[in-house]
Amino acid sequence: DSGVTQTPKHLITATGQRVTLRCSPRSGDLSVYWYQQSLDQGLQFLIQYYNGEERAKGNILERFSAQQFPDLHSELNLSSLELGDSALYFCASSSSGTTPSEQYFGPGTRLTVT
Amino acid sequence: TQLLEQSPQFLSIQEGENLTVYCNSSSVFSSLQWYRQEPGEGPVLLVTVVTGGEVKKLKRLTFQFGDARKDSSLHITAAQPGDTGLYLCAGSMTTDSWGKFQFGAGTQVVVTP
Numbered sequence: 001d002s003g004v005t006q007t008p009k010h011l012i013t014a015t016g017q018r019v020t021l022r023c024s025p026r027s028g029d030l031s032v033y034w035y036q037q038s039l040d041q042g043l044q045f046l047i048q049y050y051n052g053e054e055r056a057k058g059n060i061l062e063r064f065s066a067q068q069f070p071d072l073h074s075e076l077n078l079s080s081l082e083l084g085d086s087a088l089y090f091c092a093s094s095s096s097g098t099t100p101s102e103q104y105f106g107p108g109t110r111l112t113v114t
Numbered sequence: 115t116q117l118l119e120q121s122p123q124f125l126s127i128q129e130g131e132n133l134t135v136y137c138n139s140s141s142v143f144s145s146l147q148w149y150r151q152e153p154g155e156g157p158v159l160l161v162t163v164v165t166g167g168e169v170k171k172l173k174r175l176t177f178q179f180g181d182a183r184k185d186s187s188l189h190i191t192a193a194q195p196g197d198t199g200l201y202l203c204a205g206s207m208t209t210d211s212w213g214k215f216q217f218g219a220g221t222q223v224v225v226t227p
Binding site: 004042044045056058090100102104107 | 144145147154155156157158159162164202204206215216217218219220
């Protein structure tokens with residue numbers, strides 16, 4: 001158990017819909033990262049937040065957005081969903097906001113878009 | 115585009131054998147990490163290397179960062195079924211931002227008893 005929690009574990013929704021994924025980092029960690037893992041693209045870094053502020057962006061689509069709240073939990077919002085958005089979405093946390101640092105990954109949310 | 119190329123894509127060996135997986139890039143990385151991921155779980159960090167030529171050992175696992183910081187290898191001695199998993203390398207080209215942090219596609223390792 002990494003100490004990072006993600007909800008829900010599974011999500012099935014239709015194209016065009018919007019979903020919100022939630023992540024609670026390890027106690028004391030200020031930095032949260034979101035990743036997408038699909039069979040064809042592998043594990044892709046989406047976005048990082050550090051202590052409530054956006055710190056870095058990776059391959060995140062404009063239809064996706066995220067935020068980190070004062071209690072440090074984070075949410076990833078995916079809108080206008082397409083079939084290709086079906087993937088595993090991981091959240092990770094670390095105490096440091098710089099690289100390299102030890103990231104602890106949550107168990108992931110499996111999103112299926114039908 | 116994958117900046118980090120991992121090889122082989124898949125490796126199946128018998129318990130007790132040795133194996134090596136590779137992570138290569140044409141770019142210089144400021145640091146490189148190796149993770150292991152098991153089905154249904156998130157990746158777990160194994161090691162971080164930051165200095166060219168660095169060698170780190172973790173029990174039966176030996177990690178090496180290339181002198182030019184463009185490649186890395188992971189060697190497992192006397193593999194055990196518990197070593198089965200997807201091995202991912204990941205690196206950053208900068209030290210102050212995660213914006214260019216990338217994972218390789220991974221090497222799936224299967225160790226059979």
